[in-house]
Amino acid sequence: MFDMEAMREAFFTVFALDTALFIMIGVVVGISVGAIPGLAHSLPIALVLPFSFVLPIHQTMGLLIGTYKGGTYGGSITAISFGTPGTSGAAATVADGYALTKLGKGKKALQMGLYASITGDTLSDLALIFLVVPIGMMAPRFGPAELSALYFLALSLVIVFSTENPGKGILSAGIGFFLAIIGRDILTGGLRFTFGVRYLEAGFPLVPLLIGFFAVPEVIKQIKEVISRPDDSGIVGEAAEKLLKLKEEGLTLKEFLSTWRGLGLGTLVGTFLGALPGPGATLSSYTAYSVTSQFSKDVNYGKGALEGVAAAEAANNATCGATFIPLLTFGIPGSSIAALLMAALIMEGVPVGPRVVVDHTVVVYTLFLLLLLANPFNLLFGRLLIPVYSKLTRIPAAILWPVIAIVLVIGTYALNNRPFDIVICLIAGLIGYFFKWFKLPDGPLVLSFLVTPLFEANFRQALTISRGDFTYFFTSGISQVLWIVTTLTIFFFVRKRKKTDAKISGD
Amino acid sequence: MITFRVTLNVKIGIMIIIVSAAAFIWTYSMPLRSMELFIPRISLGLMGLGGFLIILKDFLEPAAKIMEPKRERIxxxxxxxxxxxxxxxxxxxxxxxxxxxxxxxxxxxxxxxxxxxxxxxxxxxxxxxxxxxxxxxxxxxxxxxxxxxxxxxxxxxxxxxx
Known part of the structure; x- marks a missing residue:
């Protein structure tokens, strides 16, 4: 039920100068980093994560949500201006966006990207607000057996969606499972795989793992580029400013409204896929882009159509709000960035899971308002600072990366003032580099690392209740539905993949 | 049709299977209850299965479609x-x-x-x-x-x- 008192409290917390300031900083940092190709926007989120230890929840989440939304949009700036997507989620924008730039309509494309992002984002935030409370009210009906089935479904989805090679998805999930069980057993207290290291008794620390896993591989890659290829490193677009002629004609309202198919389908696909664990922004934008191509009447679709930019960008940003649906209702992060946001909530003392809507109503309403409030900031700074962001791509890597490296090390140490965390961060970085090199998807590792303690606790609780009877997992209606959905999903996607492979081989 | 070819993917897959199998066997000599080792064994099993599927994919795919990791001085x-x-x-x-x-x-x-x-x-x-x-x-x-x-x-x- 709607709690007016909680909403009032959340409203006065969010609509304050300090919160607005943190959202603003987040949006500016997010767009800036998102606009730099190679810098995934999970990196600034990982970098600002330690702040959750010292800042109150509304400031931390304002900063993180601003960074997330800004970063998701920021990737499109370089995708449109230079044909180099700042983030993988903006890759689908390149075809039409860059083609428009080459046709001298770069400003139109950039503005379309911005407005489509804000439209998709706002509508998906509204979907979140209207869906979370009903789903959250249903969540307490989930017992250990139902939750085990749900976590199994989430893990299966993320493996199925994450990669072309299911073996790599399973391997990634297996590594995540393994890292999560290091430390004391949750029920008996027995030590598992600590190898005599005292610091590991409390488990593999979450934040150093995430910081290292996402950021250190980038540092290694970029420093390698600076040393081994000095001519190519650092500058992305040779004729950045020339391409970005901001004096040209901007987007008209008529043109914006004419892309309603792309905007609508992009938002729908992005919200739907964003709410599922696994697909993320990249798959959503590609799916929306190809779905829209079936319905678009623009003959230039794929060769420089505003509708293509609208579909890809609306879908890309529509995942931002939707990713909070499984996070806030069942504690399942839908993507690796959602996992970082979940980590921040956990560090702020909010146990994300089925009871969060009931037990932490003010926090949930605060998140809703923060998500909505971040959109006008994204619009404002996206519009004002496009020329500045395009120049960010010209910061030499030799200057940028050592600075990021030192912030990473101090940020990791600052969490607990424990040098061991730096070691964990660097080990996680090496694992992350192996993932990049071997093209293993990161989603299954992060999701299984976060979900395993919940899965194990519920799984063992269910077995204790049923005295070791495994049929208990299939007795309730909810769990039966979940197991059927899991089986059908795996079957459907395996069959679809086989068909696609056969089609490609035939071609 | 299955074609046996030793790609870098296959070598890494074999290595993953060996490591996970060894760790799986090692869990039987650990002074822990079987329920405490249930999830660790699942994780090691998943890693082994992942390694096996990676190998299998390279055996089943046509040679031209195989995506190998870059061999570079890293x-x-x-x-x-x-x-x-x-x-x-x-x-x-x-x-x-x-x-x-x-x-x-x-x-x-x-x-x-x-x-x-x-x-x-x-x-x-x-x-x-x-x-x-x-x-x-x-x-x-x-x-x-x-x-x-x-x-x-x-x-x-x-x-x-x-």
Whole structure:
């Protein structure tokens, strides 16, 4: 039920100068980093994560949500201006966006990207607000057996969606499972795989793992580029400013409204896929882009159509709000960035899971308002600072990366003032580099690392209740539905993949 | 049709299977209850299964479609960059945050500037460039100090240098 008192409290917390300031900083940092190709926007989120230890929840989440939304949009700036997507989620924008730039309509494309992002984002935030409370009210009906089935479904989805090679998805999930069980057993207290290291008794620390896993591989890659290829490193677009002629004609309202198919389908696909664990922004934008191509009447679709930019960008940003649906209702992060946001909530003392809507109503309403409030900031700074962001791509890597490296090390140490965390961060970085090199998807590792303690606790609780009877997992209606959905999903996607492979081989 | 070919994917897959199988067997000699080892065994089983599927995919795919990881000289960087980062972590705890941050940045930038100057034959302009970078290193060091020590109140062990 709607709690007016909680909403009032959340409203006065969010609509304050300090919160607005943190959202603003987040949006500016997010767009800036998102606009730099190679810098995934999970990196600034990982970098600002330690702040959750010292800042109150509304400031931390304002900063993180601003960074997330800004970063998701920021990737499109370089995708449109230079044909180099700042983030993988903006890759689908390149075809039409860059083609428009080459046709001298770069400003139109950039503005379309911005407005489509804000439209998709706002509508998906509204979907979140209207869906979370009903789903959250249903969540307490989930017992250990139902939750085990749900976590199994989430893990299966993320493996199925994450990669072309299911073996790599399973391997990634297996590594995540393994890292999560290091430390004391949750029920008996027995030590598992600590190898005599005292610091590991409390488990593999979450934040150093995430910081290292996402950021250190980038540092290694970029420093390698600076040393081994000095001519190519650092500058992305040779004729950045020339391409970005901001004096040209901007987007008209008529043109914006004419892309309603792309905007609508992009938002729908992005919200739907964003709410599922696994697909993320990249798959959503590609799916929306190809779905829209079936319905678009623009003959230039794929060769420089505003509708293509609208579909890809609306879908890309529509995942931002939707990713909070499984996070806030069942504690399942839908993507690796959602996992970082979940980590921040956990560090702020909010146990994300089925009871969060009931037990932490003010926090949930605060998140809703923060998500909505971040959109006008994204619009404002996206519009004002496009020329500045395009120049960010010209910061030499030799200057940028050592600075990021030192912030990473101090940020990791600052969490607990424990040098061991730096070691964990660097080990996680090496694992992350192996993932990049071997093209293993990161989603299954992060999701299984976060979900395993919940899965194990519920799984063992269910077995204790049923005295070791495994049929208990299939007795309730909810769990039966979940197991059927899991089986059908795996079957459907395996069959679809086989068909696609056969089609490609035939071609 | 299955074609047996030894690609880099296959080699890594085999290595993963061996490691996970060895760890799986090792769990039977651990002084833990079977329920405590249930999830660890699942995780090791998943890793083994993942390795097997990676191998199988390379056997089933046509040779032209196989995506192999890039073979490039990366080991020195994999060792060097984390070592440098660890060294920086050690130095700011033992030498001082300001001193080590400034030194870390300026040493790196001097090396890169001299290398670039030699490469482009512009040694004359290297001194002003280094002076500018020194000023930038100073600003970044001051920002780091303000952010982590003054604003976030991070604990730092007392050191001889600032």
């Amino acid at each position: 080991l020195p960087f994999l060792a060097g960059v984390p070592a440098a980062m660890w060294l920086y972590g050690w130095s700011f705890r033992n030498i001082g945050l300001l001193t080590s941050t400034f030194l870390f940045l300026i040493i790196w930038w001097i090396c890169i500037s001299i290398r670039d100057a030699k490469r482009t034959d512009s040694m004359k302009s290297v001194t002003p460039k280094i002076l500018k970078l020194a000023a930038l290193a100073f600003i970044i060091t001051a920002t780091v100090h303000l952010l982590f020590i003054e604003l976030l109140n991070m604990y730092m062990p007392s050191t001889f240098l600032p």
